[in-house]
Amino acid sequence: MDVIHSVAALRERLERVPNNVFVPTMGNLHQGHIQLIDIAKPRAACTVVSVFVNRLQFGPREDFERYPRTLQGDFDQCRAAGVDVVFVPDEREIYPEPQTFVVEPSDLEHILEGAARPKHFRGVATVVLKLFNMVRPHSAIFGKKDYQQYIVLRDMVRQFALPIEIIPAETVRASDGLALSSRNQYLSVEQRKEAPRLYAILCKMRDELQAGNREIQRIELEGMAELARHGWRPDYIAVRRQADLQEGTPDDTHLVIVAAARLGSTRLIDNLEVELC
Ligand code: AMP
DSSP, X not given: OEEEOSHHHHHHHHHHOXXXXXXXXXSOOOHHHXXXXXXXXXXXXXXXXXXXXXXXXXXXXXXXXXXXXXXXXXXXXXXXXXXXXXXXXXXXXXXXXXXXXXXXXXXXXXXXXXXXXXXXXHHHXXXXXXXXXXXXXXXXXXXXXXXXXXXXXXXXHHHTTOSOEEEEEOOOBOTTSOBOOGXXXXXXXXXXXXXXXXXXXXXXXXXXXXXXXXXXHHHHHHHHHHHHHTTEEEEEEEEEEXXXXXXXOTTOOEEEEEEEEEETTEEEEEEEEEEOO
């Protein structure tokens, strides 16, 4: 496995193997990331993983500085998973000058996660476009854990006609249902016990929808109220269309419930797809 720090060395390394598949990450790898690598591996001769904590996608009061950085462990996990190239650029490689050109995901930037985290998706889309130009993969794998991010990047690739297949991967969860996330380690022991409630509520909401209840607003409000009763501060819980994350019509059958809530100072997100027949 090659660990590469510069764009120049990356280009040289990948010239030999242009057939590559890409898994972008912010590091602190866990089983969710490893699943993306497992999906990537059989698709190309060369699997490239990037580890880069992208300042551009963090708000001024967010956790950029304290985001867990565990490079040695990440390398070990990548090696064990059969990764060929780990790209670990420092900030000067990705942003050698102020990034004055950005990708603006318009509609999606301003709803749900975008509303709660202004400029977040512009930061994500901009860095992913840059990484795509550096790695030049034929496919890239993204987790549905970050559902809106997946939709933003899928649409970016389509609208800019990038020759890259975006492949979504299911959310990997702990045995109690909590979606794996690098941010889970911010939780205290007590909070970690409480954290699976978020997914449990999404499941309850899905069951209500599948049982025929169409009072979407009431279902959303009840979900948020239940979180609040247990000490959470919900940002949103919303039932949306899978295709574009807009509010559905009564005829929509492919839905997703997206949620974000704070437990103490830790902000967790999760979602659950719901198929109605
Ligand atoms: P991150 O390092 O958090 O930026 O995530 C890198 C990639 O891993 C993104 O495509 C995430 O959606 C994906 N990912 C993170 N956690 C999970 C999980 N629990 N299950 C599946 N994919 C995940």
